[in-house]
Amino acid sequence: MLVGFSYEFPVEQKNIRHQTAFKLLYIFAFFLATHKLLPRFEQIFDRDDIMVRMIELNPSHIKDVPPPARILPVLGKVKETYLLWHSYNKDLPKSQKHSFGLRIDSLFVEIIEAIAAASFLTKEEKRPYVRFAMKKVDALKILVMILWESKSLDDKKYIALSVKLDEIGRNLGGWNGQLTKQTAPQTVPT
Secondary structure, three states, X not given: OOOOHHHHHHHHHHHHHHHHHOOOOOOOHHHOOHHHXXXXXXXXHOOOHHHHXXXXXXXXXXXXXXXXXXXXXXXXXXXXXXXXXXXXXXXXXXXXXXXXXXXXXXXXXXHHHHHHHHOOOOHHHHHHHHHHHHHHHHHHHHHHHHHHHOOOOOHHHHHHHHHHHHHHHHHHHHHHHHHHHHHOOOOOOO
């Protein structure tokens, strides 16, 4: 069968145009340069520079600046004193650590709970909690003194603890006196 040249060329040309148009369809677009345009998994999840920059821009997250004090000053002093006691408790003899050490820990916890509870109550309701904390501080002073007298606590540690406990006792006594004055009924002179 003879096919004329004039018919052959346009058919081939038509086929070639369609073949060239669909020639690269089996290559997916993500194999090209999309990895440079879109972020990859590592760029999103393994980088923390965005979080670091956000922390740097937020002044409340700077590591050198302590957080703002939001607790009562006397509660802050009790906390500091407990942390000091906690560092001394490690050096106590085993027999003292499990008797006096545990009781001193529980007294600190009771004092912290009483002061924290008193900070949220009305003036009339605060006084019993402050007096309870005062009694516990006095008991704490005596137990620390017993540890010192039994040579379980050296002189420097005893002095550091007793000075802080005396200051806490004075603060609680002042708070109690202030509450007594504020809650006492005012008498009108006649």
